[in-house]
Amino acid sequence: MNPVTVVEGTSPIILGLPHTGTFVPDDIHACLNAEGKKLRDTDWHIHRLYDGLLPGASTVRATFHRYCIDANRDPGGESLYPGQTTTSLVPLTDFDNQAIWNEGMAPDAAEIARRVELFHAPYHAALAAEIARVKAIHGIAVLYDCHSIRPEIPYLFDGVLPDFNIGTDNGGACAVEIEASTFAVCSSAKGYTSILNGRFRGGWTTRHYGRPESGVHAIQMELTQSTHLSNSPEPFTYDAAKAAALRAHLADILKRIETIALSLASGDRP
Numbered sequence: 001m002n003p004v005t006v007v008e009g010t011s012p013i014i015l016g017l018p019h020t021g022t023f024v025p026d027d028i029h030a031c032l033n034a035e036g037k038k039l040r041d042t043d044w045h046i047h048r049l050y051d052g053l054l055p056g057a058s059t060v061r062a063t064f065h066r067y068c069i070d071a072n073r074d075p076g077g078e079s080l081y082p083g084q085t086t087t088s089l090v091p092l093t094d095f096d097n098q099a100i101w102n103e104g105m106a107p108d109a110a111e112i113a114r115r116v117e118l119f120h121a122p123y124h125a126a127l128a129a130e131i132a133r134v135k136a137i138h139g140i141a142v143l144y145d146c147h148s149i150r151p152e153i154p155y156l157f158d159g160v161l162p163d164f165n166i167g168t169d170n171g172g173a174c175a176v177e178i179e180a181s182t183f184a185v186c187s188s189a190k191g192y193t194s195i196l197n198g199r200f201r202g203g204w205t206t207r208h209y210g211r212p213e214s215g216v217h218a219i220q221m222e223l224t225q226s227t228h229l230s231n232s233p234e235p236f237t238y239d240a241a242k243a244a245a246l247r248a249h250l251a252d253i254l255k256r257i258e259t260i261a262l263s264l265a266s267g268d269r270p
Contacts, residue, residue, distance in 0.1 A: 001023050003062065003063055003122045004060060004061065004126045004127075005060075005063060006058070006059070006060050006061075006126050006130060007058060008058055008130065008133065009056045009057045009058035009059070010056040010137075011056035011057045011058065011134075011258055012134055012137075012138040012142055012258060012265065013054055013056075013058070013142050013144055013257060013258050014057065014058040014059070014060060014127075014131060014141060014142065014144065015054075015057055015058065015059045015060070015146055016060055016127060016143055016144065016145040016146060017043075017046060017047050017050075017059060017060065017061035017062065017146050018062045018070075018071035018072045018123065018145070018147075018205060019041075019042065019043035019062070020043050020044075020045075020046050020062070020146075021042075021061065021065055021066075022039055022042060022065050023064050024039075024064070024067065025068070028067075028068055031101055031105040031106075031107075032067065032101060032102070033100060033101060033102045035094065035098050035099065036101060039065055039067065040094055040095070041066060041087075041091075041095050042065065042236075043147055043149075044148065044229060045228065045236070045238040045243075046147065046148050046223075047059075047061060047146075049223075049246070049250070050146055050250065053247060053250055053251040054251065054254040054255060054258060057254065057258075058134060060126055060130050062123045066091065067090075067091060067100060069089060069112070069115040069116065069118075069119045069120050070089055070091065070120075071124070071205070072203035072204055072205050073089040073203070074089065075089065075120050075121070075124075086156070089112060089116075090111075090112050090115060095149075095153045095155060097155045127205070128209075131209060135215055135216060138261070138262070138265050139215060139265040140215045140216075140261050140264055140265040141215065141216050141261075142174070142216075142217045142219070142261050143205070143206070143209050143217070144218075144221065145202075145203070145205050145206055146221060147200075147203075147220060147222040147223065148223045148224070149165075149223075149224060149225065150224070150225050151163075151224035156199075161198075161199065161222075162192075162194050162195040162198065162224070163186075163193050163194060163224050163226070164189070164194035164221065165194075165195055165199065165200045165221070165224075166182055166183055166186060166194065166195070166196045166219065166221060167197060167200050167202030167203070167206055167219070167220035167221075168196070168197060168201070168206070168210070168219050168220075169201055169206055169207045169210060170197050172207075173202055173206050173207060173212070173217065173218045173219065174210055174212055174218055174219050175212050175217055175264060177260045177264070178257055178260055181253075182219060182221075182253050182257065183196045185252050185253045185256065186249070186253070191245075192246075192249070200220065200222045203220060205218065205220070206218040206220045215265075217261070219257075221250075223246070227242060227246050228242050228243040228246050229242070230242075
């Protein structure tokens with residue numbers, strides 16, 4: 001299976017989808033234990049949630065599961081959050097700190113390097129190529145990285161996450177107008193909570209590509225899964241009613257970012 005699928009659009013907006021894939025090759029699947037084979041830490045249905053929200057948006061989607069390798073981690077293995085609990089380039093545990101590999105079958109350094117070449121590198125090559133293509137058309141590109149997570153994971157953070165978790169690497173990954181507009185929509189959305197650069201300030205993708213001074217902007221949206229999933233047993237089930245309400249806000253965010261991007265490209269401040 002191709003490790004990445006790309007849909008080329010006409011908008012300056014690119015949707016990154018690094019964690020919706022569920023493909024695990026047979027050789028890796030055989031190494032996972034019963035807990036690992038549940039693939040619980042998938043960003044369930046995020047590709048469906050964003051589908052069609054912004055006509056013309058490009059999409060770059062990883063087809064492989066994050067247990068193979070995490071496309072939103074530094075390929076060199078550096079921690080995104082030094083001093084805080086987080087998962088690694090190839091996770092050894094799930095988000096609840098439960099082992100996911102059969103005893104003695106966790107990947108070693110050579111296996112991790114192999115997976116970088118098989119999965120991580122092709123995904124980012126495709127993403128970089130799409131950013132370059134879009135920037136060549138518009139003079140600007142905005143990578144909007146799409147994520148989701150359970151609202152309560154004591155191993156990773158205290159308490160309950162807000163519904164909208166916006167990450168801009170503390171403002172360094174995108175223009176202030178993009179950050180401010182996104183936060184304005186989220187903070188005014190009735191029935192939802194939001195935070196800017198809280199527990200999640202953007203993963204490796206946001207930090208690596210976000211170079212606003214060069215016309216490439218990046219922003220990460222980490223949604224709590226309670227905003228669009230039901231409480232049904234695993235696998236997590238898409239809740240169409242919840243999702244419809246949320247999609248209206250997400251569409252507003254993306255349309256505003258597109259307007260801002262085109263304005264910035266023309267030299268006008270919105």
